[in-house]
Every structure is written in structure tokens, then in C-alpha cells.
Amino acid sequence: MTVSALTRPGERDRLIVKFGEVDWVFGLTLFLIAGSGALMLFSIAGSSWDPWAAKHLARFGLCFAMMIMLAMVDLRVWFALAYPIYGLGLLLLLAVEAVGDVRLGAQRWLSVGGFSFQPSEVMKLGIVLALARYYHGASADRARLSWWLLVPAAMIGVPVLLVAHQPDLGTAMLIAMTGAAIVVLAGLSWRIIIAGITAALVAIPPFVMFVMHDYQRKRVLTFLDPENDPSGSGYHILQSMIALGSGGLLGKGYGLGSQSQLNFLPEKQTDFIFATLAEEFGFVGCVTVLAFYAAVIFMGLRTAYVSHSHFGRLAAAGVMATFTLYVLINGAMVMGLAPVVGVPMPMLSYGGTVMLTVMIGFGLVQSVRVHRYSEVTSGKGSLV
Known part of the structure; x- marks a missing residue:
């Protein structure tokens, strides 16, 4: 009598061991970031789960499950x-x-x-x-x-x-x-x-x-002097900076951000959601969320460091480099330190495409962690 590979005791035990090797603190931190995003999306929708917050959480749940499945994939x-x-x-x-x-x-x-x-x-x-x-x-x-x-x-x-x-x-x-x-x-x-x-x-x-292109050049020139066209090309940056500054140390309070609630802040659910966070929770709220991001980056780079294969090290580090760039570029953009280029704050902003991409990358990072003692052999470094 034969038994499928999925039900053999040895295979089950090995799968259980792999689940145990997943960095669950890493996963919890992702939950905290995505949860913070859902809270902000709930707030700017007028204390409603529609149209953004519920979908954001549902997408994250599906993507998280996919990340765990990808972590089981051999390096x-x-x-x-x-x-x-x-x-x-x-x-x-x-x-x-x-x-x-x-x-x-x-x-x-x-x-x-x-x-x-x-x-x-x-x-x-x-x-x-x-x-x-x-x-x-x-x-x-x-x-x-x-x-x-x-x-x-x-x-x-x-x-x-x-x-x-x-x-x-x-x-x-x-x-x-x-x-x-x-x-x-x-x-x-x-x-x-x-x-x-x-x-x-x-x-x-x-x-x-x-x-x-002309519109791209205008964004760069606007970044250098946003007050030159406050109601046109400089509107995004100026409104974002107003939201950031008005939040102060502790913020105006949950659901009380005037720039976002009164729709002065453009793209408040995507590119400029960090400015919304700053207005309602202030400097303390921003630092807290950035600490979550820093923890994710640290744990991801630690995974790259402990991998025994050069491929695993570079793959994990590359994914974390992309994630870090997302955070840095969006943060600089909403603070007026970089031109507006349409890069969202990952896991915090609304949007399924970026979340899917980021979580697939994290699935690769967790695969590197689960299989960190595996040796990936290759005779050549060419493109053949």
C-alpha cells in the first residue's frame, strides 16, 4: 500500500521543521505595518472599512499566506x-x-x-x-x-x-x-x-x-522650488509638508487630520499616506512606524548574513535593498526632499500590485532563512 509523499511521516516532519524555521517575528512586524496602514485607510475613509481598509487587510492576509508557502520552496x-x-x-x-x-x-x-x-x-x-x-x-x-x-x-x-x-x-x-x-x-x-x-x-x-519628459522635468524643478506653483505642480509637495508640520509631536488625533479628512492632501491613500500618519499621530507615530520598517530591514539583512550560499545572501540582500529604497524614496518624497515619482510606502499604502511584489520578495527572503544551511551548487556564473 502506497502513501502520497505529502502524508509520509518523514515529509510531514520535514515540513513542520520548515515552518518552525520561518522568522515569525519578521511576520509579526509585517502585520504591525499592514495593520497601521489599515487604521489610516479606515480613518481617511471617514471611519469606514470601505473602500480601502477592508481590501487592504484581505490582500495582506492572502499575500502573507503566499509568503509562507514560498518560504517552503527549496532555494x-x-x-x-x-x-x-x-x-x-x-x-x-x-x-x-x-x-x-x-x-x-x-x-x-x-x-x-x-x-x-x-x-x-x-x-x-x-x-x-x-x-x-x-x-x-x-x-x-x-x-x-x-x-x-x-x-x-x-x-x-x-x-x-x-x-x-x-x-x-x-x-x-x-x-x-x-x-x-x-x-x-x-x-x-x-x-x-x-x-x-x-x-x-x-x-x-x-x-x-x-x-x-516635460512633466518629469517639471516635477524636478517643482521639487527645487515648490512654492513657485503652489496651486499647480507644487501642490502635492506643499500639502504634504503642511500635513507633516501640523502633526507636531503627538499629532492631531485619530481621524482628526484636516489635510486628509478635508481632501486637501492628494493621493492620501497611496503615495502620501505617510503624511496622513504624520498629521494624525505626529512625530511619535512616524518614528514608531519607521522603527517597524527598520526592524524588517534588519531581520531581512540578518537572514542574508547567515545564509551559507552566495546566491541566498545576494538574493535576500537584493530584496531588502528594494524594500529599503521604497521606504527611503517615499519618505523623502512626502517630506519634500525628493521629487514626486509615484513610489508608495510598502505595506502602509493602499495598492495590491506593490504589496504582492513585496510579499513575493519576502517569500524569497524567508526561503533563504529556512534553507540557510543548504548549498546551492553551480559550475558557472554565465548567462547560459
Whole structure:
């Protein structure tokens, strides 16, 4: 009499052990962030679960369950799928160029059977996995400084150009900066790092003046002087700064934020939800939520540190780099320290696409933790 593999005692025991290896404190912290987001969405909807708070919690619950399932996936499976996922991301980005939906002047979406999505979200994970696999088999000399650097540069550059052409400057920046972070963590020479930073700083002015679209250029100029057009292009930043400042130390109180409740604050449920939090809970509330984010980042990087495989280390660190960039860019944006680029605060802002992407990435991080003693073998670091 045969028994399915799922019901064999050995397999059950191994699955139980894997569940025990999941970082449940990490998961609890994610619950605290998502719960804080639900509280703010409930508040700005006039103390109603509709239209945002209930959906936010439901999405998080489904995504959390998916994260745990992905944590059970062997790290060697992630390794095998690294290049295929990256290749799929490239094909989808090319498909956007050919048949993508145009909304608000941007061609970023694909529609399949009534469901629309942004392929650039696939690339956020694809670039992490592909670079982690490439550097897993690369020698220290190749990672430090050699002509082989052109390979990861092309792997990063092609999707960045495709996403920037949509145009989606915020996502293009995330992909580029995540890729650069992995290349640096893999052991890139400091001479190249300094030269790259210098070249980027030199290229910014001509890029802004001659490459950016008019509305993107206007965002940058507005960031430099938002009061130049307070009722137009500078409205978002000025209203956000008013909300931040009016919250003071302890905030105006839950449900009492005038900028959000009276709809002065634009995109209050997505890009500028952190400003809503600041207005109602003040400096103390902001620091508390940022402490949750810091804890998630610390635990994720700790997982990368303890992994026995180079692929696992770079994959976990790459996911956490993307998450960190989300937090830093959105935080800087709502405080007027960076141009408005449409990057939400992950887990706090309303929106299913970003939450799904982030939680899949966290599934990879937890897989690295669960299988941290596994050795991922690869004879080559090439793209074949």
C-alpha cells in the first residue's frame, strides 16, 4: 500500500521543521505595518472599512499566506528559476512596448483576460534573482573589476531603459538602484563605485534637461522650488509638508487630520499616506512606524548574513535593498526632499500590485532563512 509523499511521516516532519524555521517575528512586524496602514485607510475613509481598509487587510492576509508557502520552496528551485523569471520579465516589458495599455499618457500595463498588471513589477524580482545567480558562480576578481562587469551592467540597463521609456521613472530608479546595490554587495571595486557615483552626478543635469519628459522635468524643478506653483505642480509637495508640520509631536488625533479628512492632501491613500500618519499621530507615530520598517530591514539583512550560499545572501540582500529604497524614496518624497515619482510606502499604502511584489520578495527572503544551511551548487556564473 502506497502513501502520497505529502502524508509520509518523514515529509510531514520535514515540513513542520520548515515552518518552525520561518522568522515569525519578521511576520509579526509585517502585520504591525499592514495593520497601521489599515487604521489610516479606515480613518481617511471617514471611519469606514470601505473602500480601502477592508481590501487592504484581505490582500495582506492572502499575500502573507503566499509568503509562507514560498518560504517552503527549496532555494535550489529559486536558483533554477532565476534566469527564466528575468527572461519572462524582459519579454513582458517588450510586450508592453508593442501592445501595452495607455493610461494617463503612460504605456505601462498589459491586460490579459480582463486582468491588468505592470510587467515592471516582475522585473523587480527578476533582476534580484538573475544578478544573485550570476554572481553566485563568479570569481572574486570577476566581481571586483573586469570586463565581465559589462554583463551585469547590460542585465540592469536593458530593463531600466524599457521601463523608463514607458515612462515610469520611479520604477526605473528602483530597478537601477537595486541592481547597483547587488553589484556593490557582490564585491565591486571601490574605484568603480566612486567613478560610477561621480559619473551619475555629472550626468544628472543633462539628463534632466534633455532626456526627461516635460512633466518629469517639471516635477524636478517643482521639487527645487515648490512654492513657485503652489496651486499647480507644487501642490502635492506643499500639502504634504503642511500635513507633516501640523502633526507636531503627538499629532492631531485619530481621524482628526484636516489635510486628509478635508481632501486637501492628494493621493492620501497611496503615495502620501505617510503624511496622513504624520498629521494624525505626529512625530511619535512616524518614528514608531519607521522603527517597524527598520526592524524588517534588519531581520531581512540578518537572514542574508547567515545564509551559507552566495546566491541566498545576494538574493535576500537584493530584496531588502528594494524594500529599503521604497521606504527611503517615499519618505523623502512626502517630506519634500525628493521629487514626486509615484513610489508608495510598502505595506502602509493602499495598492495590491506593490504589496504582492513585496510579499513575493519576502517569500524569497524567508526561503533563504529556512534553507540557510543548504548549498546551492553551480559550475558557472554565465548567462547560459
